[in-house]
Amino acid sequence: MSKPDDTNTLYFAFFNEVAIVSQLSGRLLESKLPEGFLVSHFAVLNHLVKLGDGRTPLAIARAFQVPKATMTHTLAGLADGGLVRLVPNPEDGRSKRVMLTDKGRRFRDQAIARLKPELERMAQHVDARAIAAALPLLAEMRSYLDAAREE
Secondary structure, rough: OHHHHHHHHHHHHHHHHHHHHHHHHHHHHHHOOOOOOOOHHHHHHHHHHHHHHEEOOOHHHHOOOOOOHHHHHHHHHHHOOOOEEEEOOOOOOOEEEEEEOOHHHHHHHEEEHHHHHHHHHHHHOOOOHHHHHHHHHHHHHHHOOOOOOOH
């Protein structure tokens, strides 16, 4: 078993690398998006594709751990672009539900397609088997952190 200082150093180094990869990959993605669109816009579309639409702005804000006003601004940009629709919430007349449009789904898919040359170039330097081997660890860490934030 490692000494506590060694464990702290190891986990800090892990999260530091993850943060740097997140920053660099976010800028790479943003460079492939149409002008005026940000990684935050893509992230919301990706969230809706993965988990399904019909969520409230507050639920999406909580998922991203941002203030509701920040998410409202992001959703307004997506709605202005025709990528989502905000519809009345049938369960609560005071709130809305966010619905992904076909245009929004295409936007997300096209952004991923524009990354293809970069991902192919990356695959020449980082073995795909190593990426596949890392995914379960990253998923486990995400799952732990997601559950821990609820405590």
